Amino acid sequence: MGVVSSKLGNMGVVTTTLDTAVNWARTGAMWPLLFGLACCAIEMMATQASDYDLSRFGMELNRASPRQADLIIVAGRVVRKMAPVVRQLYDQMASPRYVIAMGDCASCSGVYNNYALVQGVDEVVPVDVYIAGCPPRPEQLIHGILTLHERIRGEHLNQWIVEGER
Amino acid sequence: MAITNYASQNAGALAQESTWEGSVEELRGLVSERALTGETMLLNLGPHHPSTHGVLRLLLELDGEEIVTCLPDIGYLHTGIEKTIEAKTYEKGVTCTDRMDYLSPMSNNMVFCLAIEKMGELDVPERAQIIRVIGLELTRINSHLVWLGTHAMDLGAMSVFLYCMREREMILEMFEMLSGQRMMTSYIRPGGVWRDITPDFLPALEQFINLFPSRLDDYESLLTDNPLWRDRTEGIGVVEPEDALALGLSGPSLRGSGVNWDIRKAMPYSGYETYDFNVPIGLHGDVYDRFYIRILEMRESLKILRQAMARLTPTGEFRSNNRKFAPPPRAELGRSMEAVIHHFKLWTEGFPLPDEEVYVAIESPRGEIGCYLHGTGGNKPRRVHFKTPSFMHISALGSMSEGYMIADLVGIVGSIDIVLGDSDR
Numbered sequence: 001m002g003v004v005s006s007k008l009g010n011m012g013v014v015t016t017t018l019d020t021a022v023n024w025a026r027t028g029a030m031w032p033l034l035f036g037l038a039c040c041a042i043e044m045m046a047t048q049a050s051d052y053d054l055s056r057f058g059m060e061l062n063r064a065s066p067r068q069a070d071l072i073i074v075a076g077r078v079v080r081k082m083a084p085v086v087r088q089l090y091d092q093m094a095s096p097r098y099v100i101a102m103g104d105c106a107s108c109s110g111v112y113n114n115y116a117l118v119q120g121v122d123e124v125v126p127v128d129v130y131i132a133g134c135p136p137r138p139e140q141l142i143h144g145i146l147t148l149h150e151r152i153r154g155e156h157l158n159q160w161i162v163e164g165e166r
Numbered sequence: 167m168a169i170t171n172y173a174s175q176n177a178g179a180l181a182q183e184s185t186w187e188g189s190v191e192e193l194r195g196l197v198s199e200r201a202l203t204g205e206t207m208l209l210n211l212g213p214h215h216p217s218t219h220g221v222l223r224l225l226l227e228l229d230g231e232e233i234v235t236c237l238p239d240i241g242y243l244h245t246g247i248e249k250t251i252e253a254k255t256y257e258k259g260v261t262c263t264d265r266m267d268y269l270s271p272m273s274n275n276m277v278f279c280l281a282i283e284k285m286g287e288l289d290v291p292e293r294a295q296i297i298r299v300i301g302l303e304l305t306r307i308n309s310h311l312v313w314l315g316t317h318a319m320d321l322g323a324m325s326v327f328l329y330c331m332r333e334r335e336m337i338l339e340m341f342e343m344l345s346g347q348r349m350m351t352s353y354i355r356p357g358g359v360w361r362d363i364t365p366d367f368l369p370a371l372e373q374f375i376n377l378f379p380s381r382l383d384d385y386e387s388l389l390t391d392n393p394l395w396r397d398r399t400e401g402i403g404v405v406e407p408e409d410a411l412a413l414g415l416s417g418p419s420l421r422g423s424g425v426n427w428d429i430r431k432a433m434p435y436s437g438y439e440t441y442d443f444n445v446p447i448g449l450h451g452d453v454y455d456r457f458y459i460r461i462l463e464m465r466e467s468l469k470i471l472r473q474a475m476a477r478l479t480p481t482g483e484f485r486s487n488n489r490k491f492a493p494p495p496r497a498e499l500g501r502s503m504e505a506v507i508h509h510f511k512l513w514t515e516g517f518p519l520p521d522e523e524v525y526v527a528i529e530s531p532r533g534e535i536g537c538y539l540h541g542t543g544g545n546k547p548r549r550v551h552f553k554t555p556s557f558m559h560i561s562a563l564g565s566m567s568e569g570y571m572i573a574d575l576v577g578i579v580g581s582i583d584i585v586l587g588d589s590d591r
Contacts, residue, residue, distance in 0.1 A: 038243055038586075045316075049327065050332040112246065114246040114249060
C-alpha cells in the first residue's frame with residue numbers, strides 16, 4: 001500500500017474507480033485450486049515452493065475446495081475420463097473464476113493427438129490464458145499468471161455481469 | 167459468449183458419456199454385504215484430492231473410521247502413450263517415455279533405450295554408461311525428494327516440502343545443463359546419450375554432492391526421530407515379506423518389508439556391478455521403514471555419484487559409433503558424404519529393428535520398471551508395453567490399507583510412492 005498511502009497525504013481519503021479497487025483486490029489474492037493432473041503439476045509445485053515463491057503474488061494459499069478458489073490452473077493432460085471432473089470442479093467455483101491452461105497438453109493436447117486425450121481443455125471449460133511448454137518453466141507460469149492479472153485489471157463493471165451469467 | 171457455449175455443450179456430451187446410472191448392486195462382491203444394507207459407509211476419495219498424488223480415485227468402505235474395503239480406480243490419466251509410440255520411430259519414441267513417470271524421466275528413457283539396444287545388439291561406450299549412471303542416480307534423488315516433500319506434507323509437515331524443493335531445483339538445473347530441459351530431458355538415447363556433458367555440469371555436480379549430505383541430515387532432524395512423525399508412520403500399512411512378493415511390490419516398497427531385491431544388484435545394467443553401494447533393507451514393512459529406506463537410498467546414490475564422477479574422463483565417446491543407429495557428430499557432416507547420408511536416413515526414417523521381442527527391466531526410483539518391445543522389421547515398433555511399479559503398487563493398496571484408520575490411508579498411499587502417469591500411461 002506504499003503508493004496509495006503516499007498519495008493520501010494526511011487527509012485519509014483516496015479517490016479511485018470501483019473498477020480499479022475491485023480489480024486490485026482480485027489480483028492481489030487470487031487463490032488457486034489445489035489441482036494437479038500430470039507433469040505440469042510438478043512444475044506448478046516448484047513454482048509455489050522455495051525458489052520461485054508464488055506467495056509474492058498472493059497465491060501461496062492453494063484451496064483444496066473449488067468453492068474457495070478463484071483460479072483453476074489445469075496443469076497437465078486432460079483425459080476423457082477426467083474431463084467431466086474438470087468441468088464439475090469449474091462449475092463448483094464461485095464467480096469470478098478464471099482458468100489457466102498450463103502446458104501444451106492442456107492447451108492443445110501436445111504430442112498426444114490420440115483417442116485418450118481431450119484435445120485441449122478449452123473443449124470443456126473456457127480458458128483465459130494459455131501457457132506453452134512441455135512442461136512450462138516456473139517463469140513461464142508466473143508470466144501466465146501476470147498476463148491474467150493484466151487482463152483482470154482491464155475488466156469493467158459490465159463485464160462482471162456477463163461473468164455472472166456464464 | 168460463443169466460446170462459453172461451445173465449451174459447455176462439449177462438457178455436457180462428455181458428462182453424459184461417463185454418467186454412472188448403475189446401482190449399489192453393481193458393487194456386490196467388491197464391497198462387503200454390510201455396505202449394501204447401508205451398515206457401512208461408502209466414501210469416494212479423489213480423483214480430485216490433494217493426498218492421492220495425482221488423479222487416483224479410491225472407493226472406500228468405512229466402518230466408522232476403519233477401512234473395510236479400499237477399491238482403487240485408475241485411468242484418470244490414461245494418455246495412450248504406448249499406442250502413440252507405435253506410430254513413431256524408435257528415436258522419437260524416447261520423447262514419449264519421459265511423460266510416463268514424470269518424476270523419473272531418465273529411468274523411462276533408460277529402460278526404453280536398453281530394450282532397443284538389446285534388440286539391435288548396439289554397443290554403448292564406457293563413458294556414455296557412466297554419464298547414464300550419473301543421470302539415473304540424480305533422477306533417483308530428484309524423485310525421492312518430491313516423494314519426501316509431498317509425503318511429509320500429507321502427514322502435516324509443511325516445511326520439509328519447501329526444503330526438498332529447494333534441493334530439487336539444484337538437480338533440475340543440472341538436468342538443464344545436460345539436456346536443455348528441466349524435467350522432460352530425453353537425454354538418454356539409443357546408443358548413448360544425446361550430447362556430451364557441458365563444462366559447467368561437473369562443478370555443479372561436485373557442489374551438490376558436497377552439500378547434499380548435510381541437507382539430508384536436516385530432513386532427518388525434522389522427521390526421523392520426531393515423535394509425531396513416528397506416531398503417524400510406525401506400525402501403519404504393514405506388509406509381510408511373502409505378501410509383498412505376492413502383491414508384486416518392488417523397489418523401496420518391497421525392500422521396506424525386508425526382501426533384498428534390487429535390480430541394480432540382481433541383474434546389473436550400465437555397469438552397476440562395478441560400483442560399490444549398499445541396498446538398505448527394512449525390518450517391519452511399515453510406512454516408517456519405507457520412508458527411512460528412501461532416505462538411506464539417497465545417501466547410497468550419493469556414493470554412486472561420487473564414484474561415477476571419479477571415473478569420468480575429460481573426453482571420450484558419449485554415443486555409439488554404430489552409424490546405423492546413432493547419428494554422426496555435427497562436425498563430421500561437413501567432411502564426410504557418408505555421414506550426411508547416415509544423418510539424413512536417421513532423421514527421416516529412423517533405424518529398423520528385427521521382428522523379435524525383448525523384455526528389459528531396470529530399477530527406477532519407484533521399483534522395477536520393465537519394457538516389452540516387439541519390432542516389425544521396420545522403423546516402428548509393433549507393440550511397446552511398460553510394466554510399471556506404480557500400477558503394481560496401486561493394486562496392492564487395497565490389501566495394504568484394510569483394517570487401518572482412514573487418516574492412515576494418506577500415509578500408506580504416500581509410502582508406496584505412486585505416480586499416476588506411471589500407472590495409467
